[in-house]
Amino acid sequence: MKKTTIRDIANEAGVSVALVSFVMSNQSRSADKVYKVNETTSRRILEIARRLDYRPNKAARTLRSGKTNTIGVVLSDISNKFFADIARCIEDRAYGYDCTVIFGSTDENAGKLENLVKVFMDKGVDGLIVVPCVGSERFIRSLADSDLPLVLMDRECSDVNTSRVMLNNGAALSLAVSALADNGYSKIEMIAYDMRLSNIVEREAGYRSKMEEYGLSDNVAIHRIPYKDIYGQIREVVVSALARGVEAFVFATNTLTIAGLKVLSDLGVTVPEKVRIVGFDDSEAFELYGTSITYVSQPVEQFGIRALDLLMEHISGGDPLSRKTVMLQPRLVVGNSSQ
Amino acid sequence: MKKTTIRDIANEAGVSVALVSFVMSNQSRSADKVYKVNETTSRRILEIARRLDYRPNKAARTLRSGKTNTIGVVLSDISNKFFADIARCIEDRAYGYDCTVIFGSTDENAGKLENLVKVFMDKGVDGLIVVPCVGSERFIRSLADSDLPLVLMDRECSDVNTSRVMLNNGAALSLAVSALADNGYSKIEMIAYDMRLSNIVEREAGYRSKMEEYGLSDNVAIHRIPYKDIYGQIREVVVSALARGVEAFVFATNTLTIAGLKVLSDLGVTVPEKVRIVGFDDSEAFELYGTSITYVSQPVEQFGIRALDLLMEHISGGDPLSRKTVMLQPRLVVGNSSQ
DNA sequence: CTGAAAGCGCTTACAG
DNA sequence: CTGAAAGCGCTTACAG
Numbered sequence: 001m002k003k004t005t006i007r008d009i010a011n012e013a014g015v016s017v018a019l020v021s022f023v024m025s026n027q028s029r030s031a032d033k034v035y036k037v038n039e040t041t042s043r044r045i046l047e048i049a050r051r052l053d054y055r056p057n058k059a060a061r062t063l064r065s066g067k068t069n070t071i072g073v074v075l076s077d078i079s080n081k082f083f084a085d086i087a088r089c090i091e092d093r094a095y096g097y098d099c100t101v102i103f104g105s106t107d108e109n110a111g112k113l114e115n116l117v118k119v120f121m122d123k124g125v126d127g128l129i130v131v132p133c134v135g136s137e138r139f140i141r142s143l144a145d146s147d148l149p150l151v152l153m154d155r156e157c158s159d160v161n162t163s164r165v166m167l168n169n170g171a172a173l174s175l176a177v178s179a180l181a182d183n184g185y186s187k188i189e190m191i192a193y194d195m196r197l198s199n200i201v202e203r204e205a206g207y208r209s210k211m212e213e214y215g216l217s218d219n220v221a222i223h224r225i226p227y228k229d230i231y232g233q234i235r236e237v238v239v240s241a242l243a244r245g246v247e248a249f250v251f252a253t254n255t256l257t258i259a260g261l262k263v264l265s266d267l268g269v270t271v272p273e274k275v276r277i278v279g280f281d282d283s284e285a286f287e288l289y290g291t292s293i294t295y296v297s298q299p300v301e302q303f304g305i306r307a308l309d310l311l312m313e314h315i316s317g318g319d320p321l322s323r324k325t326v327m328l329q330p331r332l333v334v335g336n337s338s339q
Numbered sequence: 340m341k342k343t344t345i346r347d348i349a350n351e352a353g354v355s356v357a358l359v360s361f362v363m364s365n366q367s368r369s370a371d372k373v374y375k376v377n378e379t380t381s382r383r384i385l386e387i388a389r390r391l392d393y394r395p396n397k398a399a400r401t402l403r404s405g406k407t408n409t410i411g412v413v414l415s416d417i418s419n420k421f422f423a424d425i426a427r428c429i430e431d432r433a434y435g436y437d438c439t440v441i442f443g444s445t446d447e448n449a450g451k452l453e454n455l456v457k458v459f460m461d462k463g464v465d466g467l468i469v470v471p472c473v474g475s476e477r478f479i480r481s482l483a484d485s486d487l488p489l490v491l492m493d494r495e496c497s498d499v500n501t502s503r504v505m506l507n508n509g510a511a512l513s514l515a516v517s518a519l520a521d522n523g524y525s526k527i528e529m530i531a532y533d534m535r536l537s538n539i540v541e542r543e544a545g546y547r548s549k550m551e552e553y554g555l556s557d558n559v560a561i562h563r564i565p566y567k568d569i570y571g572q573i574r575e576v577v578v579s580a581l582a583r584g585v586e587a588f589v590f591a592t593n594t595l596t597i598a599g600l601k602v603l604s605d606l607g608v609t610v611p612e613k614v615r616i617v618g619f620d621d622s623e624a625f626e627l628y629g630t631s632i633t634y635v636s637q638p639v640e641q642f643g644i645r646a647l648d649l650l651m652e653h654i655s656g657g658d659p660l661s662r663k664t665v666m667l668q669p670r671l672v673v674g675n676s677s678q
Numbered sequence: 679c680t681g682a683a684a685g686c687g688c689t690t691a692c693a694g
Numbered sequence: 695c696t697g698a699a700a701g702c703g704c705t706t707a708c709a710g
Contacts, residue, residue: 005687016697021689038695055461059407060687062398063702070462079427081420088418091444100462102439105430122394123409123439262626285624287601344703355681360705377679399703402686 004052012048013041020045024056062124069099071311072120074113075131075153077105082254082281082300083131086153089304090129097312099126108195108227110135117143127311132157134195149314153307156198163310165303165326169199172296172330173206176250176278179294179338181214185247185276189221191234191260192252203252230259238263247276248338254281261289277337292335299328343391351387352380359384363395401463408438410650411459413452414470414492416444421593421620421639422470425492428643429468436651438465447534447566449474456482466650471496473534488653492646495537502649504642504665508538511635511669512545515589515617518633518677520553524586524615528560530573530599531591542591569598577602586615587677593620600628616676631674638667 006024010017023045048054062068073090075083087103094101102123104116113136120128127149132140137157144150144160152164173190180188190207193200204222211220223237238260241249251257257279264271271277271291279286279295286293306326313322345363349356362384387393401407412429414422426442433440441462443455452475459467466488471479476496483489483499491503512529519527529546532539543561550559562576577599580588590596596618603610610616610630618625618634625632645665652661 006689007687017687018689018698019696021687022696025689041695057402057687058461058463059398059401060702061689063396063402063704064687064689066702068398077427078417078430079420079423081418081423084418084420084423087442088416088444091417091442095458100441100458102441103426103430105427119434119439122397124397258623258627265627265629283624284597285622285627288597288604288624288628290604290629345705346703356703357682357705358680360703361680364705380679396703399686400705402688403703403705405686 003057004054005057006054008052009045009048009054012052013045015041015045020049024049024054068124068126070102070123070125071099071127071129071308071315072102072104072117072123072125073129074104074106074116074120076108076133078103079105081283082298085300086304089301090308093305093308097308099312106131106133106136108133110139114139121148127151127315129153129307129311131155132198134197149311151307151311151314153303154199156202161323163314163323163325165306165310165328167199167298167303167328167330169202169330170206170209172280172298173203173250173252174210175330175332176280176296177207177210177214179278179332179334180248180250180276181210181216183276183339186214186216187219187245187247188216188250189219189223189241189246189248190250190252191223191225191237191256193256194224194226200252207250225256230255231263234259235263235267238267238269242267242269242275249275249277251277251280254279254283256280257293257295258283258285261285261293265289271337272339276339279337282333286335291337294335294338295333297331297333299331302328342396343393344396345393347391348384348387348393351391352384354380354384359388363388363393407463407465409441409462409464410438410466410468410647410654411441411443411456411462411464412468413443413445413455413459415447415472417442418444420622421637424639425643428640429647432644432647436647438651445470445472445475447472449478453478460487466490466654468492468646468650470494471537473536488650490646490650490653492642493538495541500662502653502662502664504645504649504667506538506637506642506667506669508541508669509545509548511619511637512542512589512591513549514669514671515619515635516546516549516553518617518671518673519587519589519615520549520555522615522678525553525555526558526584526586527555527589528558528562528580528585528587529589529591530562530564530576530595532595533563533565539591546589564595569594570602573598574602574606577606577608581606581608581614588614588616590616590619593618593622595619596632596634597622597624600624600632604628610676611678615678618676621672625674630676633674633677634672636670636672638670641667 006017006020010020023042078084078087090101106113110133113133129151131153132155140157141160144162150162152162177188192204208220211217225233249260251260269275279293282295282297310324345356345359349359362381417423417426429440445452449472452472468490470492471494479496480499483501489501516527531543547559550556564572588599590599608614618632621634621636649663
């Protein structure tokens with residue numbers, strides 16, 4: 001019941017282990033490739049391998065070759081729907097690359113991020129996909145300077161020469177503002193996070209510049225909510241904004257959108273009669289809300305797919321100068337909440 | 340810039356690699372343990388290791404010892420909130436065991452499950468946590484007969500001698516029925532899946548027996564929805580049930596609950612005025628629904644924690660006769676939807 | 679208490 | 695076209 005090794009096959013076939021190894025590795029190449037190995041021998045070896053149910057020992061292969069066929073993905077929180085969806089896409093696509101994936105969640109904590117990356121490197125990964133968090137910039141820069149292939153996702157990190165896949169965050173909030181301004185609303189306020197994450201910063205910039213474009217500079221108001229007690233914080237903001245006669249809210253993230261809708265619902269403020277909103281990201285929660293939600297949609301699956309493809313490109317050589325930035329475009333889904 | 344190995348340390352310290360290896364592995368034991376190695380030497384070796392930033396090569400260690408410090412977790416779909424939450428718990432807890440986790444999603448497809456398990460075994464895992472799916476019973480039985488530690492989660496698989504962590508599914512639906520019957524409702528119908536998953540079957544049994552307990556056998560009605568086009572299927576069921584004068588619905592899963600609420604909302608059937616419902620699992624979507632939902636709550640984090648603990652117990656020896664079944668208890672969260 | 683040596687299973691030059 | 699051999703970095707008996 002011991003696992004069969006390359007040596008067992010060699011004995012059985014009466015050839016050297018080297019030849020078996022050669023045949024086995026060529027096997028995984030293109031099917032139409034003509035082996036340089038004698039075809040009869042090769043066929044015999046393959047046959048024996050199948051009969052003995054040969055499974056290459058990955059640890060030995062890794063030790064020898066240095067390749068692990070494993071990649072590490074460091075994201076904020078895998079139980080968050082956005083990242084869970086991305087994780088799923090990466091998992092599926094990695095399968096095609098004959099590659100397994102290990103995930104880690106940072107909870108927006110730079111220390112955890114650093115630690116996770118170290119654990120993954122110790123474990124042995126061929127490359128890393130990382131969602132930066134506040135405070136991790138320096139570490140990520142040093143990481144990029146090492147020779148481990150790296151792809152950044154969802155959030156920028158300045159002065160890092162590597163590939164990345166990002167959302168056009170400015171465009172996302174421009175779409176949100178336009179959706180409301182085009183319906184004649186001008187008192188549009190933004191609810192964002194306190195955190196200085198690049199994507200949040202860019203979304204704020206998108207909001208601001210679009211407001212200016214509509215000549216609404218004087219109405220610009222960005223509310224930066226601390227990461228804890230979101231509901232309570234938003235409630236305060238909403239109450240005072242309503243008192244000032246706000247006409248609409250745009251939200252910087254999905255979590256903020258849900259919390260905002262919950263607040264409005266609890267306050268008995270109907271949408272879109274009393275106030276208009278444009279959300280961020282889709283959510284199954286929207287379906288149970290009374291009115292259909294207008295929201296900015298991200299091509300979630302593209303995050304995973306493109307990031308993995310870029311990483312694989314790095315891993316399989318590819319000159320370091322060919323680093324690419326993939327900019328994903330947001331899309332507006334129009335519902336009644338912005339009418 | 341090459342990675343430092345045990346040999347570099349040995350050279351630097353003027354001792355054998357064996358001694359270094361011995362010191363390094365003892366180091367990871369209890370801190371108060373007195374080394375049998377000369378303390379000065381040991382200290383010097385440790386010091387050099389730190390100075391040279393020594394990181395043990397996991398592949399070499401695995402090749403030699405056969406241990407990978409990796410476990411595989413096979414679940415339905417990691418982008419599903421329930422499983423994503425579990426994944427997160429397992430990830431966090433595995434860290435404490437100095438162990439990494441690889442996840443795989445079956446999409447309720449026995450072929451995928453089988454394939455994933457094989458990939459994980461080839462990759463090398465010390466153990467497996469598996470959520471069975473319909474049709475995977477035979478394969479899982481054969482898996483349990485191999486010597487790879489295995490823990491079943493969320494769903495049963497008969498005749499498998501291994502540990503498992505399950506929800507008391509019967510009790511879950513009993514709670515749901517009681518919540519409604521105690522409020523005087525008797526025409527309570529259940530919406531479940533077509534799939535013959537053990538947890539669904541047990542939930543149906545729980546519904547049925549509780550109805551009988553209340554003397555409502557004649558009102559028992561279980562609607563089994565196919566896995567595709569859930570919304571459309573539920574809509575048909577709901578419309579005809581309403582025509583028959585149904586008073587309440589109980590749902591077998593979270594997805595069904597959300598879809599059901601959506602259908603009711605679209606039909607303009609208000610809850611609890613026109614019909615009462617008890618849902619399954621919490622969801623952020625409930626927060627945006629007009630009335631608070633009564634639902635059966637599962638201790639989600641316990642699934643991950645207990646399953647991992649059981650698996651680790653298997654892995655670190657533990658006699659095969661001590662297989663345990665952990666039965667998690669559901670809890671009823673009362674809202675207005677059942678009043 | 680410490681060292682020399684074998685070996686885990688594979689791949690990769692290097693001969694022939 | 696095929697084989698003998700070295701070596702990836704570690705751990706584990708076995709000597710001394």
